[in-house]
Amino acid sequence: MADNRIRVALTGNPNVGKTTLFNMITGSRQHVGNWPGVTVEKKSGFKMHKGYEIEVVDLPGTYSLTAYSLDEVVARDFIVDEKPDVVVQIVDATNIERNLYLTTQLMELGSKMIIALNMYDLAEERGDKLHVENMEKILAMPVVLTIASDNVGISELLDTVIAEKQKENHHSREIGYGxxxxxxxxxxxxxxxxxxxxxxxxxxxxxxxxxxxxxxxxxxxxxxxxxxxxxxxxxxxxDIEEYEALMADKRYEVISAMFPQMCERCMTRMTTSDMVDRVMTNKYLGIPIFLALMWGAFELTFSFANPFMVIIEMIFVWLGETAAFYIRPEWLASLIGEGIIGGVGSVFLFIPNIFILFFLLSMLEDSGYLARAAFIVDRVMYKIGLQGKSFIPMLLGFGCNVPAIMATRSIEDRMDRMATIMVVPFISCGARLPIYILFAGTFFSKNAGTVIFCIYLLGILVAVASAKLLRTTTLKGHPAPFILELPPYRVPTLKNSIRHMWDNGSMYIRKAGTIILGGSVVIWLLAALPWGVEYGSEDSFIGIVGHAIQPLLGPLGFDWKISVSLLFGFVAKEIVVASLGVLYGVGDDELALTDSLLADPNMYGITALSLMVFSLLYMPCIAVVGIIKKETGSWKWTAFSVAYGLAVAWLLAFIVFQGGKLLN
Amino acid sequence: MVESTLNDLRPGEKARIIKVLAKGTVRRKLMDMGMVPGSEIEVVRTAPLGDPIEFRIKGYSLSMRKQEAVNVVVETIV
Known part of the structure; x- marks a missing residue:
């Protein structure tokens, strides 16, 4: 490596402003990917400073390096195996004692280290006296004061990085264990x-x-x-277990011996944060406030996004029609118009949702409320085999399952996260509603509202039962221990939230987008081939497949037309209604579709009910499959999710249809 | 000075940790978060639904479920 290149690893506890500092240093020169072989996100970026090219690698935030979690292993392996030139630990100046625990472990790795004492303004404001020079002496490493959110101390930190890199030798302090x-x-x-x-x-x-x-x-x-x-x-x-306790004990002993010399009057006292919490997690107010905030976040994510989604849809419809009008031959026009532009459209359709969602999530997380929300609902979620942090993803599922599954990222425990991802698809998203409206409206006109409500309820029940089932089988065991830090409340920064929104939004386009687009093109091919058939008609491949699978769906009361439209439902649930229009030969005319459905001798109330149940439970759409693959990093889990959904859908629709027939 | 487990304390009560009985990863996680013998810990509040509990230890807030708190033996400080 050339002499003017420096590789820096950024470490620290969660909630200490690590991401903010990383963003401040690297600006827009970032690369986001995964650590090799695991689904832990890896961020790195570059910064030119005084003629040096500094590469900054953002390690996962951890409290310790004891390999308790995947994040810890990733962080630790990077430092020992890749040997970065300098390791920078960001320490929360208002919580030095706990932060130093990680420092004692980092010191043992033998790398050159720097402490960035972040948010020192908050510590000084509340009356703490920080003795930076003592800290440097005791820890035998440079300490730089920073306020990452205000860009204070960043340049000094980089200067120190360069100085450390140039130092010939360094000795690291060791912890004596007795x-x-x-x-x-x-x-x-x-x-x-x-x-x-x-x-x-x-x-x-x-x-x-x-x-x-x-x-x-x-x-x-x-x-x-x-x-x-x-x-x-x-x-x-x-006795390893005894050693384990003795060593942790020793580390904290060393820390409590050093700590008073580094920081005076740094004791616990009533802070603003505590006062806020007296209200936010109050016995009586806590739940109403929680519900109001969740309702607000849900409304903003979906209602606010709606006009944007309408515009995006209009643009892509217009693009598709324009392509169909100008491009010849016709098959090419259809491939481009309906297959590709339609596919790209269904990727972009979710962007307003995802952007707004990640903006709000980042606000909630940075403010410190996300941890409180988990604290408040944990008891209920634990009862069904999940945990406090599973609540927000499940709530979001009512809007759209795609951002809901992305929101499971805040769940650290892999088993808890998997269980949540697997049950989210049963939460009835907005796209399934048109199916219920058509069929409940047509066959249960007077009780349509009650029927639709029951379908939503069924989705929740299946999600809860599935969580329980998964917890006794594939994902056996209780939810992970809920040992969670409740960080102090802080004012979130707009810059950070926008950054977070942008990172996750663009990640969605790149990662899930390819699968969504691919799936859309495959369905188009099935609907358009063999050569010369009417798109999506009985003679197309999808029609033939629909006929072929009809015997499987017959026991649920579905004829071939329903079977074909359910196949289209793999792309997106809203297409089910549109494709029924094509198959009944009425196009977009919903009134005519209602009449045709009522006139169809194969369609009864129980068929409609069975169809709604099936639509609720089987694979939501290709975008959900794409995001499950992206978030779990596993085709096996993705396939399981699809297969399990189909099995549950078939079984319950079967019970509804056959049960209904018996009762009649 | 009464010996009890963390889940028995009421909000506002302070205690000193004597022993962590948990095994495996829970034990390690608790120790990483500062729950080592000798540390002072205070119960701040319970969640609105009665569980989990919020504690203050080493100057920060930590929450855990009652079932985890059972594994921490403490002596109350008056």
Missing amino acids: DEIESRIIEVEKVLSQEDGLASRYPLRWLAVRLLDGDENILRKISGSSVALQIKSILESV
Whole structure:
């Protein structure tokens, strides 16, 4: 690597302003992707500073490096394996003591380190006295004061990064764990040094500490080496659980010895945040406030987005028609107009939702309320096998499942998150409503409202039952422990929220977009081929497939026309109604469609009910499949979600139809 | 000085941690968050529905469910 290039890793606890600092340094020169092999998001960016090209890698926010979660493993592996030139830990100046716990672990990795003491203004405002020089001396590393949200101290931080990089040698401070453990550390270290490969890759003392701390991840790392057996026998002779507690204890002991010299009067006292919480999580007010905020967020995400969605739809319809008008031959016009432009349109249709949603989520998260919301509803969600943070995604599902599944990102525990992703599709989204309106309106005119309400309720019940079912089978176990920090309330910054909105919006277009577009083109091909048939008619492939699968759907009361329109429903639920119009030969005329449905000898009330139940529960749309693949990172889970939805839909529609027939 | 578990404390009460009984990842997570023997902890409030509980430890707010709090043995401080 050239001398003027510096690689910096950014670490820190969650809620310390790490993302803000990262954005401030790198501006728009960012790259967002995934860490190799895992679904943890990786962000990196570049900054030119005083002739140096500084690459900044934003590591996942963690409280510790003990490999409790995937995030911790990713952060730790990056520092030990990739050996960045400098590691910058962002420390919340109002919460130094807890933040230093991570520092004690980072120090052991042997990298050059800098502390960015962020939000020091807030600490000083409340009367804390920070002794930066003492802190530097005690920790043996530079400390820079920053206020990331106001761009204060960023330039100094970069200067310090360059200075650290140029330093020839550096010594890192070590935590002493007491005589007994220290002698074990030396013993393990000695054994490890016999294997040549290890010493060149990892600091041996760190490896020894981690092994004695019961770190299975590290144990796996050395399992292939020649010393693995010897290490195992040493570890078996000690009480790892006791060591684990002793070592954590020792780290905090060291911290509480250092802490008073770094910060005076930094004790707990009643802050503004506590006062806000007296209202927000109040026994009586907490729930009404929560419901009001959720209702507001939902309204803004969907009602506010609606006019934009109408405009986007109009633009793409116009584009499609224009293409169909000018392009010859006709099949090409149809491919471009209906297949490609239609497909791109269905990707872009969700953009207003997604942008507004992520803007609001970022506001809620940065303000500190998101953690409180989870705190308030956790009890209810836990009962159904999920957790507090599952609530917002499920609520959003009533608007659109796509942003709802994206919103599960705030759930750290992978099992909890998977369970939430798997049940969200049963929440009836806005696109399913036209189907209910058509069929409930046609066959249950007087009780249409009640019928539609019951369908929504059924969706919730299936989601709850599925969560319970998943928790006793594939995702066996109770929800992860709810050990959650409630960060102090802060005023969210517009800049950060816009950034968050943009990052997630563009990620959606790139990642889910390709799958949505691909799926749309496949459905177009099925509807347009073989050569010369009328689009989506009985003779097209989709019509033939519809006929072929009709025997499967017959027990639910569906004829081939319904079967074909349900196939179209894979693209988007709103297309079900439109394709029925084509199949009944009435086009867009909904009144005529109502008449044709009533005149159809195969359609009864129970058929309509069965169809609504089926539409509610089977795969929502291709966009949801795309986003499930993107968010789970697994085709297996994606396939499971689709198959499970189809199975549940079939079963319940079967019960409705056959049960209804028996009763009649 | 009475020995009890964290879930038994009422809002406003303070205690010192004696022992963390939890096993595996819960234990590790609790310790990472500062729940080590000797630390002072205060109950701030319970959630409106009665669970989880909010605590104050090492100057910050931490919430956990009662079922996790059962695993932390404490002595109350008057």
